[in-house]
Amino acid sequence: MKRFTLLVVCVGLLFTAAACKQEPVNKVVQMSTTTSVNDSGLMAYLQPVFEKDTGYTLEITSAGTGAAIEKGRTGDADILLVHSKSQEEAFIGEGFGETRIPFMYNFFVIVGPADDPAGVAGKATAAEAFQAIADSGSLFISRGDDSGTHTKEKAIWASINVDPVGQAWYESTGSGMGATLTVADEKQAYTISDKATFLAHDNSLALLLEETDDMKNTYSVIAISPKRFADTNAAGAQAFIDWLKTDTARKMIAEYGVAEYGEPLFFNLN
Secondary structure (H helix, E strand, C coil), X not given: CHHHHXXXXXXXXXXXXXXXXXXXXXXXXXXXXXXXXXXXXXXXXXXXXXXXXXXXXXXXXXXXXXXXXHHHHCCCCCEEEECCHHHHHHHHHCXXXXXXXXXXEXXXXXXXXXXXXXXXXXXXXXXXXXXXXXXXXXXEEECCCCCHHHHHHHHHHHHCCCCCCCCCCEEECCCCHHHHHHHHHHHCCEEEEEHHHHHHCCCCCEEEEECCHHHEEEEEEEEECCCCCCCCCHHHHHHHHHHHCCHHHHHHHXXXXXXXXXXXXXXXXX
């Protein structure tokens, strides 16, 4: 009987020791995202509620989409929140993520001087607006940073067979949306921006073209594949993806901006 009791105690101690050696659950989720959701204030609005609801802590870094995606390639992020479909699909094709999950959208807008020397206001499409800017030689400020916004801008120029690089009327900041809007404001020039960041940024530029068919701006999340990086926090990334589908998150996204601007800045998909 004593031997049996001793055996039970020893087995119990072994299980306890094994449990003590288990790796602790990683409660920190590293997110790499685009400047627009940070500059607009959306992530600061969502973050505390996500953390309260799930027990995870978000560590957020923001940059242009190209730079944000690169953090996924180097294993310095658990999840991406970006808005450039072509770059996202290339990332998944390289095996760094398994699924691209579009979940919300807003619109790109063209903004510029209130007197609108190129006559952008009233154009039916962004392509027509860009053509008017090029034809008039009006100053255009580009982000030039391989972001989702810059990628969209380049696609519009390509659609009208115009290469603006090197033109006297075309300047590049190589910076984020907020800094680019500041330069455009200072120089009273045109630029393309996501609507949320433009409305959240204090400047004198006028919103001249918005919500055309060719200006929809879709945001997606991509969890970094543990097949690429074994230490990625796949559970934490999935927790954020699952939380985005909740009624709480969807309601917050739908209402963001209404109180301050009289309209939502982002819209849920589906």
